[in-house]
Amino acid sequence: MDIMLLLTSTVTLTGGIPLTLLLTFASLLAGFVLAVPLAFMRASPRKWLSLPVLAYTYVFRGTPLLVQLFIIYYGLGQVGAIRSSVLWVLLRDPFWCCLLAFSLNGAAYTTEIFRGGIQAVATGMIEAAQAVGMSPLQIKRRIIFPIAFRSVLPSYANEVISLVKATSLASTVTLLEITGLSRKLVSETFAPYEIFIAAGVLYLGLTFLLTGFFNVLEARLNAAPQARTHPRRVILRQVPHEQ
């Protein structure tokens, strides 16, 4: 193994990190925005709300991401009606095709993750919120979603990490993110061993940072809420019960 080549190609490949991160975070954001309302629909006891969402998550979780990307990129490009529509301005570009595929796929997984969290919120909490007169939307926003999000955070972190690695598929539609750049370098040096190891190291680094971020977030969200006490104004006294 050529250590020098490994080091120099690691440096060259860092040029692909911005695109990898852009693809990851843009599809993460789009996926999150889609997944939150969809998860509430999916968790709804009304069939006409939950079944269409179930169909969507079933299709996108049941087919490989690469197939979805190829259908969006090569498949839609063959349809004349789409090529002559305004959609083509975006779909013409490999970046937007990737973003669409990754967002839709990520949103399907995230919807199911959040749905699990929503359904696990204890009924007592919801009843308590109703009892103090919160509206259904307020209950979702203040009670259900924060509790659900906190409980599904580890699975959501998993989904984010998978997404980082899934962006490597963008290299199949000519984008030069980390994997695309690696394939280009391999074609110049014929040394796949060193270069793909370098790519692996970069992905590992990104995952390491993300894992760290989610660990901190988890610790902060799960810490016991600090009681806001005002010792000068209120004197808290322990009143022993009579035995």
Added chain:
Amino acid sequence: MKRQLTCALAALLLAAGLAHGAERTAITIASEGASPPWDYIDENGALVGFDIDVGNELCTRMKLQCTFVAQDWDGIIPGLLVKKYDAIMAGMSITEKRKKSIAFSVPYAVAPNQIVMRRALGLPPGDSEAKLNLTDIDAAKKETIDKLRESLKGRTLGVLRSSNSEAVVQELFGDIAEVRSYDSQENLKLDLTSERIDGGLGDRLVWKQFLDTPEGKAVEFFGPELSGGTWGPGVGVGLRKEDADLAEAFDKAIEASTRDGTLGKISQKWFGVDIAPQLAN
């Protein structure tokens, strides 16, 4: 347990050593399988094409049993180096850069390359029958290239990843046009027909076949036939450097089949023209 492993390992090494020392009786040849009519997968899933016919002809002459396997283009040289197969026949040009990693037989075909552009762009195609050799670029050649550069400014060009066309496009037009690299010629064609890219550079004979299909009608040859320069002397069989015996056998078989016209006949069958190498008498 450890001893058993050591024994197994020793046996394996011994077997490998024996196999290496023995006379060759069979080899595996890799082809890409996505560049008709050079090599492609037919409706039955079999590898067919010019490369495969030539390969079988050469193997008969070398008295070797040959098996063809399909391998994606961008991994085809690394695969040879790690001995997944013994030879490459995939319309691969003999170039200085590749010679640093692998050895080549003498050429078994000489194929020109050409740019194609979408007809709808309305670019002046120029003389597409003219020929331009990129070795030793003089003032006249430079003028032709500058004219091409002018028309291609701001266009998006597709090429096959890790092909010579990719290197040539980067060198000649990389600063004025957007270059996209594809993992197969098939995907490049799809993006050309869906108008994601404006044109591309590649093997003229591969384009020719595509231009004769209904989808290919939207595309036309643009500018002169290109050869020389990065493309080198022609298309050869790629081999590992240590397999000198195999290179010698291939050289002899290629020369013999060029001399008696067999290569020319196979070329006529697949390309409709004779692209067998010219023999010096």
